[in-house]
Amino acid sequence: MDTQVLNIDKQSLDLAKKYIADGQVVAFPTETVYGLGANAFDEVAVKKIFVAKGRPSDNPLIVHVADKQAVYSIASHVTDDAVKVMDKLMPGPITMVLKKQSTIPHCVTGGLDTVAIRMPSSSQAQAFLSAVGYPICAPSANTSSRPSPTSWAHVAEDMDGKIPLILKGDDCQVGIESTVLDLSRDVPLILRPGIVTKSEIEAVLGKEVYFPDAIDKSMNSPGIRYKHYAPCCETFLNVDGDLQKIKDFLSSNENAGLVAVDKYANLTQKFFSLGQDAQSGAHNIFAALRDAEKVCDKLLIVWDLVGEEADGVFNRVIKSCGGKII
Numbered sequence: 001m002d003t004q005v006l007n008i009d010k011q012s013l014d015l016a017k018k019y020i021a022d023g024q025v026v027a028f029p030t031e032t033v034y035g036l037g038a039n040a041f042d043e044v045a046v047k048k049i050f051v052a053k054g055r056p057s058d059n060p061l062i063v064h065v066a067d068k069q070a071v072y073s074i075a076s077h078v079t080d081d082a083v084k085v086m087d088k089l090m091p092g093p094i095t096m097v098l099k100k101q102s103t104i105p106h107c108v109t110g111g112l113d114t115v116a117i118r119m120p121s122s123s124q125a126q127a128f129l130s131a132v133g134y135p136i137c138a139p140s141a142n143t144s145s146r147p148s149p150t151s152w153a154h155v156a157e158d159m160d161g162k163i164p165l166i167l168k169g170d171d172c173q174v175g176i177e178s179t180v181l182d183l184s185r186d187v188p189l190i191l192r193p194g195i196v197t198k199s200e201i202e203a204v205l206g207k208e209v210y211f212p213d214a215i216d217k218s219m220n221s222p223g224i225r226y227k228h229y230a231p232c233c234e235t236f237l238n239v240d241g242d243l244q245k246i247k248d249f250l251s252s253n254e255n256a257g258l259v260a261v262d263k264y265a266n267l268t269q270k271f272f273s274l275g276q277d278a279q280s281g282a283h284n285i286f287a288a289l290r291d292a293e294k295v296c297d298k299l300l301i302v303w304d305l306v307g308e309e310a311d312g313v314f315n316r317v318i319k320s321c322g323g324k325i326i
């Protein structure tokens, strides 16, 4: 199949609308990462997402909506906590898991009785969702297990020839995927950390929020079972910033690269910047991994920032390296 890459304007949005109505898959930008979207009520179309990504069918998708009203047609029970999250944090880089309406297809939720719902804040995502007029289920627009795409060019690397249309928008401002907050249980659970932190959510809900590991690992998202965010080259993580260890890694591995914040920039020519802080780290991480894999045989990520703002990136990089810490 030929893949068109088009700037976002009236004409390309009309074409996107036509493809979505025809049961096709369209890639679009959001403030977090690019998404691979299909009409959430069209099972045949949803299955095409799983094929294009090579995604296991039991890993559920997030349903993206243009407005808050649409949440009520997707969730069967919009809890008081959900209303608070909608009021204070949506639109934005957060996803809520709620009990689903029976009309949401099995393939969207991987057979669960809950559904993940997100309202992106990016004006380009909003333009796409408003133009197509359906709730759009969308995972990140990468091949399964690869780093998520934060530019249209990343999407093209993975999806060329597999989908008919990539909407060419801006690079994603946030850079890591939304915080996933499960509000379908007795206590609120963060299933995936993101740029919206535990403290921010606790301030909005006025109560404590938990990570599943603190309670019961079986409460984790289905997605946690699978390999994630891995570059093509063998990748390691360092979390203590020990200069000697970093230098030893770079000198003992031929053609090794370093992904880290700028204070480590002088250690090698093959340096891929995470900027200065947790926010720039999130913004840069996936592009850095995709740039590095093209020119390195081995890769070291140094992520020694601490604090909850740094958790989102830590969650991604620990998976990128398959848990290999030096």
Ligand code: TXA
Pocket (backbone or CB within 6 Å): 030, 032, 033, 034, 035, 036, 059, 060, 061, 062, 095, 097, 109, 112, 114, 115, 116, 118, 138, 139, 140, 141, 176, 177, 178, 179, 180, 191, 192, 220, 221, 222, 223, 224
């Ligand atoms: O920022 C984002 O969330 C991006 C953009 C495109 O919106 N989307 C994204 O989708 O990251 P994806 O499919 O790559 O990640 C969705 C995560 C997975 O870990 C999945 O297991 C979890 O959300 N998830 C989806 N539905 C769920 C449900 N009903 N219960 C628990 N976890 C769910």
Ligand code: MG
Pocket (backbone or CB within 6 Å): 139, 140, 148
């Ligand atoms: Mg993903």
